Amino acid sequence: MPIDVEKVRGQELEPTTFEWNDKDVILYALGLGVGVGASPVDPGVLQYTYENQLKVIPTFGVVPTFSCIMGLIGMDGVEINPMMILHGEQNLEVLCDEVPTKCRATNTAKVTEVWDKGKGAVLVVETLTKDDAGKPIFRNEYKIFVRGEGGFGGESGPPPGNKPPDRAADFKVETPTLEHQAIIYRLSGDRNPLHIDPQMAAMVGFERPILHGLCTYGNVGRAVIEACCGNDPTKFKGLDARFASPVIPGETIVTEIWKESDTEVIVKANVKGRGIDVVKNAKATISV
Amino acid sequence: MPIDVEKVRGQELEPTTFEWNDKDVILYALGLGVGVGASPVDPGVLQYTYENQLKVIPTFGVVPTFSCIMGLIGMDGVEINPMMILHGEQNLEVLCDEVPTKCRATNTAKVTEVWDKGKGAVLVVETLTKDDAGKPIFRNEYKIFVRGEGGFGGESGPPPGNKPPDRAADFKVETPTLEHQAIIYRLSGDRNPLHIDPQMAAMVGFERPILHGLCTYGNVGRAVIEACCGNDPTKFKGLDARFASPVIPGETIVTEIWKESDTEVIVKANVKGRGIDVVKNAKATISV
16 A cells, blocks of 8 residues: 555654745745735835845745655655645644744654545644754644545544634735746745646646645735734744645635634635635634 | 055956856746746746756846955955945856856956046956856956046046947837836845835935846846847847946836847847836847
């Protein structure tokens, strides 16, 4: 069997190190689409793009772990076709007060669960990113869906939560993207050809290259910061989200937010025009 | 006197090394505006942004020399205010058949002339970029205008050449830019705050941050490659251009091209709507 559940569950991935500086932080922001549809001298743009007043969009916390997660392919007990992988869910927790604009960090990672979804398997991978002094910066939980690898008689995992309440959203934020947004985003590390190569996209059934799930994720985070954190990214402490459908670069992401408490909001996102949900069952955490 | 002409003329700058790879090459292309106003799956976009079929826009040749040129400020015999510096002219020659997408290079540089323009001085700096094997890749000539430093009784240098012939241009290429184009371009190395900081821009008399002259320059080069090289950047061998007026990010650069011979074209660029010339007295060299 291509996924040997007993071998894989609990297995640690190879630790990786990752260094970032202001250039990486700015490139990540530009990759999400900061500056698109906004004035380039808007303080909300400059705080993410100008090194003299730079703040990190905290969803950057997924970036350092990327090389680590790549270790899934080819780990002992995993023989899967990378083209069959879909990013199912992401849960980032920011563990520090303010994300540093420059850091050298180490990632450790472990497969915590393997779930059987029938049509596929879900690998749950937890990563922890610490700076060189050992201070925890980010915790991530990836849920990686591997098509065709289910049906092994395992547990299917908990059902999706974070359903929006039965009322209109308290906030609605529109975030435009560029038609070549994925080409910019991929410079932050995820060079999967699905996001740039029309032939590769067609091979897996897409009419054209799709936006990275984590690019959409960062924009949902940015919308929460704008609507619920007074545009102060240091107040954003986490986002647990499920990828329901891909965004096509150039589309406008519409994030709807329901305030549940001072520190928790339920989130859902769709794309303008198509009206399809792209992020569901999502919850963001905020510090007061 | 802030520029000691006798000391400065002929003086060599500190050599610098610069490494680049496909990420730098793609980031440069995105900084110029590749992908803006075009389909993201256009082969003309992908050849500059997708590592699997990557070609270098040859005007990238200015990028490796940037740190070297910064050595002008504070060199023996030069005491100038960096805010008084304007980029006057740029002459790049591509010395290799095809610009490598990955390279470790060394730059040497020398001030070859100091001209007296009355209202300012012009420092002419020649740089040579060679790869680690000693193979020449780029030659650049910078003409740096230093406001307020003229009137020392020196030669004023040759008058501008490369006047367009008295007929309509043979080619006209429109190149749109993003309103935050300069914010992307500056990640290629030139972080002068004039291109992002509204207060710094105002201090030197601009209503808002302006586009880097070398960003405009790269777009003029790109227009020549499109119109005269069948979109094959390896045929582009050089561009000698004068910066007449700055482009505001978001403007569309209109490059007009007159074919003089199989290997030489005269070039001029203005911005759509304002009709102001931004690049003048320019000539590009093409291989057949």
